[in-house]
Every structure is written in C-alpha cells, then in structure tokens.
Amino acid sequence: MPDRAPQGHRPWWRTAVIYEVYLRSFADSDGDGVGDVDGLRGRLPYLVDLGVDAVWITPWYPSPMADGGYDVSDYRDIDPRFGTLADADALVSEAHDLGLRVVIDLVANHTSVAHPWFVAALAAGPGSAERGRYFFRPGRSGGAQPPNDWISAFGGSAWTRVREPGGEPGEWYLHLFAPEQPDLDWGDRSVQEEFDAVLRFWLDRGVDGIRVDAAPAMAKVPHLPDAGHGPEALFESSRWVDNPHWDVDEVHDILRRWRRVGDEYDGDRLFVTEAVVNGPERLSRYVRPDEMHTTFNFDYLRAPWDARSIRTVVEGTLEALAPVGAPATWVLSSHDETRHVTRFGRAHSAAATMGFDRDAPPADQALGLRRARAAALLTLALPGGVYLYQGEELGLPEVEDLPDEVLQDPTWERSGHTARGRDGCRVPLPWSGDAPPFGFTTEGTEPWLPQPSRWRDLTVAAQRDDPSSTLALYRAALRLRRSLPDLHEGPLDWREAGDDVLAFDRGTGFRCLVNFSARPVPLPGGARQLLRSDTAEGDLLPDTAVWLAVDGG
Numbered sequence: 402m403p404d405r406a407p408q409g410h411r412p413w414w415r416t417a418v419i420y421e422v423y424l425r426s427f428a429d430s431d432g433d434g435v436g437d438v439d440g441l442r443g444r445l446p447y448l449v450d451l452g453v454d455a456v457w458i459t460p461w462y463p464s465p466m467a468d469g470g471y472d473v474s475d476y477r478d479i480d481p482r483f484g485t486l487a488d489a490d491a492l493v494s495e496a497h498d499l500g501l502r503v504v505i506d507l508v509a510n511h512t513s514v515a516h517p518w519f520v521a522a523l524a525a526g527p528g529s530a531e532r533g534r535y536f537f538r539p540g541r542s543g544g545a546q547p548p549n550d551w552i553s554a555f556g557g558s559a560w561t562r563v564r565e566p567g568g569e570p571g572e573w574y575l576h577l578f579a580p581e582q583p584d585l586d587w588g589d590r591s592v593q594e595e596f597d598a599v600l601r602f603w604l605d606r607g608v609d610g611i612r613v614d615a616a617p618a619m620a621k622v623p624h625l626p627d628a629g630h631g632p633e634a635l636f637e638s639s640r641w642v643d644n645p646h647w648d649v650d651e652v653h654d655i656l657r658r659w660r661r662v663g664d665e666y667d668g669d670r671l672f673v674t675e676a677v678v679n680g681p682e683r684l685s686r687y688v689r690p691d692e693m694h695t696t697f698n699f700d701y702l703r704a705p706w707d708a709r710s711i712r713t714v715v716e717g718t719l720e721a722l723a724p725v726g727a728p729a730t731w732v733l734s735s736h737d738e739t740r741h742v743t744r745f746g747r748a749h750s751a752a753a754t755m756g757f758d759r760d761a762p763p764a765d766q767a768l769g770l771r772r773a774r775a776a777a778l779l780t781l782a783l784p785g786g787v788y789l790y791q792g793e794e795l796g797l798p799e800v801e802d803l804p805d806e807v808l809q810d811p812t813w814e815r816s817g818h819t820a821r822g823r824d825g826c827r828v829p830l831p832w833s834g835d836a837p838p839f840g841f842t843t844e845g846t847e848p849w850l851p852q853p854s855r856w857r858d859l860t861v862a863a864q865r866d867d868p869s870s871t872l873a874l875y876r877a878a879l880r881l882r883r884s885l886p887d888l889h890e891g892p893l894d895w896r897e898a899g900d901d902v903l904a905f906d907r908g909t910g911f912r913c914l915v916n917f918s919a920r921p922v923p924l925p926g927g928a929r930q931l932l933r934s935d936t937a938e939g940d941l942l943p944d945t946a947v948w949l950a951v952d953g954g
Contacts, residue, residue, distance in 0.1 A: 412669040414610065414694055415728045416889050417454040418787045418879060419504060423736040424459055424483060425469065425849060426829040427791055429842035435849050436829065436841070438484035442492050445499055447861065451794060451872075452879030455502035457612055459736060461489065462508075465515050467581035468555075468811055469736075469827070471506075471614060472513035476599045493607045504610035504671060505603060509596050510618040511582040519583055522574075526566055534589050536575035537563075538625065547573055550627045551646050554578050554636040556815035559646070575625075577618050577646060579811040587619050587655055600662045610671030611663070613656075616687065616696075617676050620652035621645060638677045639699065648678045656692040673697065673730070681721030688727035695730050695786060702732045703752035706745050706772050706944075708901045708917040715783065719893065729785035733776055734793050740826050743799035745772035761801075768944065770796050774874055774934040775915055775946035779903070781878050782913040782948065784893050789875075792830050795859050796871035799825040800852075807850060828852055833862035869936050877932055881948065887911040898922070906951065915946040927952060 428440030438461065448456060460470035463480045470480070479489050496503050512519055518534055525531035527539075538548040540562065547560035554577060561580040565571035575584045585592050600611065617638065622645035638647050656674070663670045672693040678684055680700075687696045700714045718729045733741045738752050739761075746769025747762060773796060780787055803824055805813075810822030829848040832840030837852040839860050857863065864870035882888050891908025898904035901918035911931075916922045921940035924930070928949040935945045 412671075412694070413454065413502065414669065414671040414673075414786060416784075416786055417502075418452070418781070418789060418882070419455040419457050420448055420451070420453040421457045421735060421788055421790045422459065423469075423791060423827055424461055426827050426841075428830065428832070429846075429848070432843035432846050433482070434838075434842050434846045435482050437482065438479065438488040438492055442488070442495055445492075445496055445501065448501060449499050451876055452883060453501070453789065455504055455609065456496065457504040457610075457788070458506065460506045460508055460614075465513055465581065466809075467513070468579050469809070471508050472511070472515075472579065472582045473508050474513040474515040474517075476507075476596075477602050490606060497607070502609035502671075503607075504612055504673070505608050506612050506614055507596075507599070507603075508614045509585070510615045511576065511578060511584045514581050514583060523563060524566060527572055532572075534586060534592050535583050536586055536621070536625070537572045538575070540573050544570065549625050550630045551575070551577070551625070552628075552630045552634055552636060553580075553815065555811045556817075556820070578615070579815070581811075584618070584621075587651075593655075593658065597658070597662055600659060604663065604666050604670060608670075609668065610673065611659075613659075613672060613674045613693065616656065616674040616693075617648040617652060617678055618646065619655055620649040622649055639679055639703075642679055648676075648683060653686060653689075653692060656687065660692055671695070681717045684718075685721040685725050685727070688722065689725045695728060697732055697788070698730050699732075702735070702738060705749070705751040706776075706917065707750075708903050708915070711779070712895075712903055715893075719784070729783065730788060731780045731783050731785060732788045732790075733773070733780055734790040734826065735788070736790065736827055737823055738826065740790075740793070740797060740799040741776060742766065742769045742773045742793075742796055743801070745769040745776065746798075764798070764801075766798050769798065770871070771935070771944045774871060775944055777875060778878060778932065778934050778946040778948060779913060779915045781882050782888065782905075782907060782911075784891070784907065790826075794872050794875040795831070795861065795864060797828075797830075797856070797859060800828045800850075801825055802853070803828070803850065809850075824850055831856040831860040833860050874932075874934065878948075881931060885911060910950055910952070912949040912951045913946065914941055914949065916941045916943055919943050924949070925951070 425436045427436040428444045429436050430439035461479050461483045462473045463475040463478050464470045464472050479486050493503050522531040540546050547558050551559040553559045559577050560573040562573045563571050576582050577584055626645050628645050641647055674687045674693045674696040676687050676696050677699045687693050704710045704714050722729055743764045744750050744752055746764035746766050808824050810824045812820050812822030828850045829841040834840050835857045838848050841848055864872035887908030887910050894906045896904040902922055903915040906912050921942055923940050928951045931948040931950055933947040941947055
C-alpha cells in the first residue's frame with residue numbers, strides 16, 4: 402500500500418522519545434494502592450516538562466492480573482481498577498492537547514483463561530470450533546504427557562491439561578507464557594477478524610500507536626513438532642534458530658495484515674513490536690516496508706557496560722535496518738528487565754532473560770548510577786527512537802529485597818521460588834515526601850508493591866530543583882535532543898578516541914564521547930561542552946559521557 406503521508410514528510414516515530422508507563426505503578430488517583438488512568442492523566446504535565454514525545458501504556462484491559470494485565474479477558478474495555486473507557490478517552494484527548502501521543506499495548510498471542518472464548522472452549526469439548534481458536538491437543542502416552550516438549554517463558558512446560566465437561570482428564574492446551582494465558586491459533590479466521598476489529602476499535606478512539614506484545618510467538622509450525630528443549634532449558638529466544646514456536650516465518654503474514662489496517666488511518670499511526678529474536682537480521686524482518694514501523698532493540702538493552710560490546714550492537718543494528726529503511730530503537734530498561742542502574746553496578750552487567758537473576762551478586766549502586774547517567778547520554782545521541790522506562794529519569798535501582806510474600810510475578814512460582822522475576826523493576830514511583838507511599842497514593846495506603854524508605858532522596862520533588870540530579874540530566878538531554886537538528890537528521894560517524902572510549906559524531910556539529918575506561922580522557926580541543934553526565938570539569942572521568950558542539954565534525 403502506498404504511503405499516505407505527503408512526499409518528504411518525516412513521521413514522528415522515526416526519532417521519538419517514548420516514555421513507558423507501567424500503569425499499576427505510575428500514579429494512583431483513587432487511593433486503592435494501584436496506579437490508574439486518572440493518575441496518569443494528572444501527571445501528564447510532568448511528562449511534558451520532562452520532554453518526551455509520547456507515552457506507551459502497558460495493558461489497561463480487564464484482566465485477572467495473573468501476569469500484570471498481559472492476560473486479557475476483554476480487549477474493548479478498561480479494567481475497573483484502572484478506570485473506564487471514558488477515562489481512557491479523556492486521557493488520549495488531554496495528551497493530544499499537550500502535544501503528547503499515546504501508544505497502547507496489544508496482547509494478541511494469548512488471552513486470559515477468563516476470556517469468554519476460552520471459557521466457551523472448555524465447555525464445548527474436543528473437536529469444537531470454540532477449541533479451534535486455541536491449541537487444544539491430546540497428550541502423549543495415552544494422554545498423560547504433554548503433546549510436545551515446548552516450554553513456557555515463565556518456566557516449566559508450555560502445556561496444561563484440562564478436565565473435560567464430564568469431569569474426566571482430557572486434552573492439553575498450549576501457553577507459551579503462564580497457564581492463565583492460553584495461546585490463540587492465528588490460523589483460525591475468527592481470531593484474525595476479531596483482532597482486525599480490536600485494532601480499529603482503538604485506532605478509532607484516537608490512539609497513535611500499537612505496541613505488539615510477544616510478536617514472534619503468534620505463529621507456530623503446523624503439527625507442533627518437538628523443539629528439542631531439554632529438561633532445564635530456559636526461554637532464551639535470542640539464541641533459537643528454526644524454533645517451531647518462535648519467530649516462525651508465517652508471523653509476518655499477521656503483521657502485514659495489521660499494517661494494512663493501520664494504513665487506513667491518517668496521522669502516522671505507529672506499530673512497534675516486541676520481538677526477542679536471534680540477531681539484528683532476523684529482527685529487521687519485522688520492520689520491512691509493509692510490516693511494522695519499528696521494533697524494540699533487545700540486543701542493546703541486554704548489552705554489558707563495555708565499549709566493544711555496545712559498539713558491535715549499534716553497528717549491527719544500523720546495518721541490519723538500513724536495507725529495510727526502518728529506524729532503530731534504543732532501550733535501557735523496561736517492566737520486564739532488571740533496572741540498568743542495578744545491572745550496570747555489577748561485574749557481570751549484561752541483562753538476564755525475563756528477570757531470571759539467579760543468585761545475582763550485590764550491585765555497586767553508585768557505580769551503576771554513574772554508568773546509567775552516561776548510558777542515558779549515549780542512548781539519546783544515537784540515531785532513531787528511544788524508549789524510557791518510568792523511573793529511569795530518577796535513577797531508580799532495582800528493588801532486590803522485596804519480601805517473598807509480596808512477589809506477584811508468575812516467574813516466582815513457576816521457577817519453584819528460584820527466580821524472583823520482574824517485580825523489583827515494577828515498584829511504584831516515588832513522587833514526593835520523606836516516607837512511603839511517596840505521593841504515589843494517599844497517605845496511609847500501602848502500594849500494591851512496597852517502596853523502600855531509602856527512596857526518599859530519589860523522589861521527583863527531591864530532584865526537581867537540584868541541577869545535579871538525574872532528573873535534571875534527563876530534562877536537559879531531552880531539551881537539547883529536541884532542539885539540535887543533528888540529533889534528528891545527522892548520520893552517525895565513529896571517531897577514533899582510543900581503547901574503551903566510544904566517540905561518534907551526528908551531522909557536522911555534534912559529538913558524543915563515552916568513557917568506559919578506568920582512566921580520565923582528555924576532551925578534544927576547540928569543542929564546546931553542551932552537557933555531561935557528571936558534575937566535574939576538564940577531562941572526561943571513567944564511566945561518564947559528554948555531548949560536545951564541534952566545528953565541522
């Protein structure tokens with residue numbers, strides 16, 4: 402389909418900075434300890450002041466919350482804990498009035514077990530059209546064993562056996578995530594047509610983009626052959642090749658179908674995929690001209706704090722995306738990953754898979770924060786778009802000492818209490834005050850996950866007027882990024898700066914230097930300092946970064 406935009410038009414999403422809101426943990430307006438739509442509405446001016454271009458909201462649909470809202474029981478409504486459709490409409494309208502765009506999450510690989518389709522499938526029995534929307538199969542060994550060796554992202558088998566309407570043990574159903582999240586069969590026409598309608602429902606309401614959850618999972622090899630997973634296999638999809646339940650080529654037929662729906666709408670509507678696949682070349686297939694517009698860059702998110710590793714990822718990403726004309730995205734943290742302040746403070750600073758930080762050593766938080774501030778300038782200087790995860794602008798670390806009894810991530814139970822999962826990056830934000838709940842909810846109300854009292858110095862209020870704070874650094878960087886043409890249009894050109902130093906120019910007037918070494922690095926003569934990640938002067942200290950205005954590159 403031809404591009405509906407005028408010739409020469411540059412879509413907003415090619416260079417946008419998009420702020421991820423994990424809705425339960427952003428801001429609570431009604432005093433129940435859970436973040437909600439009106440809480441976000443009330444904080445939209447904060448996001449405008451921060452300087453982001455758009456907000457991505459994690460699932461807000463009705464859900465039993467077996468996986469934090471990624472188990473959806475109704476795709477055309479808002480969970481009452483979060484608000485109403487009228488609240489969502491008001492949010493979109495108010496965001497637009499403030500110059501912010503709104504991206505929502507679409508979870509289309511699986512539904513909740515509470516979804517009317519799955520309830521009907523259980524009641525209808527084997528061979529029914531209702532079961533044809535999911536993957537129901539007879540078991541092996543006379544029905545007693547799962548149909549194949551596929552594994553769940555949260556640990557254990559990807560199959561659960563049901564009791565049939567008569568009460569006897571029966572078929573098994575597939576769930577690549579939690580048992581409460583049965584996979585849909587995208588070969589079924591009613592599934593395809595339903596999600597066409599769901600897309601139009603939200604695009605008609607004015608949302609500016611759709612984030613596609615777990616996109617590589619939506620196609621499976623027919624007949625569901627074994628994948629060759631061993632008994633202790635982890636869900637390491639970034640290493641898989643020719644896997645029968647992940648990154649199967651037919652998934653691109655689904656994405657092309659969705660793109661055709663999106664292209665019916667004006668306004669540069671965005672599709673962005675979550676696609677953890679094996680390398681940048683496989684990733685580039687998700688953003689071919691007739692598929693999605695952008696995709697999350699997990700190789701960058703999970704890279705260790707190491708100059709060579711990060712440069713390799715940046716170069717590989719840009720080289721893979723150039724032939725398809727798609728912009729890169731750069732991400733440091735998310736609701737699924739250990740916060741980068743913490744992981745950058747460890748000797749092994751690469752991110753673990755899905756929060757599977759087993760026996761992780763304590764982090765040097767001061768070192769992690771210093772590196773995180775440098776990483777912010779590095780990331781915001783790269784060509785393409787950027788996703789910020791709520792709280793990273795405050796320098797929030799992972800909360801690693803949550804009591805066992807409050808953990809809610811299904812990883813905790815599915816791993817037999819050996820992997821604590823992702824709750825530590827989902828603790829509600831600290832807005833103000835000297836003690837929990839730090840303005841997240843009303844005084845006297847406990848947030849759904851407890852906040853550490855040591856966050857008193859990290860609140861928005863504590864950092865707002867401090868020019869040396871992490872919040873001030875992000876505000877300054879985002880302001881400069883928006884005002885400097887080189888950071889929107891300029892190509893990336895690497896400069897030689899010695900071992901363990903990354904240096905690159907954007908256009909003819911901007912340079913970024915990041916010092917990964919253990920020694921100070923002199924700044925180039927004649928350059929004017931725009932912004933640096935620390936408060937020092939002179940040479941660039943270890944684990945810091947600087948933006949420079951240079952004359953003619």
